Amino acid sequence: MPRNVTTIRGIVLASFAVVLVAACTPPMPPDVLAARAExxxxxxxxxxxVSVPSGFAGSMDSVGVALGSVCPDETVLELPEAEPAPLALVDKTPAQADIDQFKISNCPSDPVVVVPAFGYPVTMAYNVVGLEGLVMTPEIVAGILSGEVTSWEDPLLLAENPDFDLTLLPEITLMSVDSPQGDVEAMTTWVGQQDAKAWPQGMVGTLAAGQKFATQSDLLAEMMAVEGSIAVLPISVAFNNILATANLPVNGT
Known part of the structure; x- marks a missing residue:
């Protein structure tokens, strides 16, 4: 039986995927560049x-299908993140060190161009049947991400969710990838903006608290096996893996 009896509207947070492009072809004449621009x-x-992180597996295949309908002689081959390729999709704005490493490993003789690809919403996703739409204020999210909120019966959660049955549940088990992630950057930016007192760290890409995993695939495999587990994830990943997602209200609304 579902544990909730009401539906509360919330928001999602948007992060951005970025394409790193190395121009591995000779410079083009100005008239050709102008024609391309037009x-x-x-x-x-x-x-x-195109190399693609596991969280966006299939996205460039979809682009390739769409491109093929317009340009039948051009195909897109999606590769795993670690594979060298002249284009790379990443889940956050790359630091200069990321750009420098991409240039060295993928196309050392040409400049690297960083192009925004698309935005994607992120959320707090958790493996608890019947708790879809649990309200998590910025203070609650900050407590979970810092490791201070470890029980579903924490007073903060109980106060915001009087219509949910939060009893007899396993402890909250925070999980994250042990490397900078765009979804974590988006979530911690939002928490810091909404409640700087609860989350004074500002934007971070990795979390100090909780269990760590090498890849998102490893994290998801463990989440599916552990009831009560929770992580910051792109909302599409949460939906694809049938994980519950939180309502994240904006302060003052």
């Missing part, structure tokens, strides 16, 4: 390789 789509021929 055209909506310039078709090429051959294969374009």
């Amino acid at each position: 055209a909506q789509v310039v078709c090429g021929a051959g294969e374009v390789k």
Whole structure:
């Protein structure tokens, strides 16, 4: 039986995926560059390789299908994140060190261009059946991410969710990837903006508290096995893995 009896509207947070592009072809004449700038789509021929993080697996395949309908002689090959490719999709704005490393490993003789690709919403996702839409204020999220809130019966959660049955549940088990993640950056930015007192750290890409995993795939495998587990995830990943998602209200609303 579902544990909640009401539906409360919340918000989602948007982070951005970015494409790193290394120009591995000779410089083009000004007239060719101008023609390209004026055209909506310039078709090429051959294969374009793009490395993609596990959390966005399939996204570039979808782009390739759409591109193929317009440019039948051009294909997109999606590669795992660690594979070298002239294009790389990343889940956050890359630091200069990331750009420098991409240049060294993928196309050392040409400049690197950073292009925003698309935005994606992130959320607090958790493995507890019947708790879909649990209200988590910035103070609650800050407590979970810092490791201070470890029980679903914490007074903060009880106060915001009087219509949910939070009894007899396993402890809250925070999980995260042990490397900077765009979804964590988005969530901690939001928490810091909404309640700087509860989260004075500001934006961070990795969490100090909780269990750590090498990849998002490893994290998800453990989440599915541990009731009460919780993590910051892109909302599409949460939905695809049938995880409950929180309502994240804005202060003052």
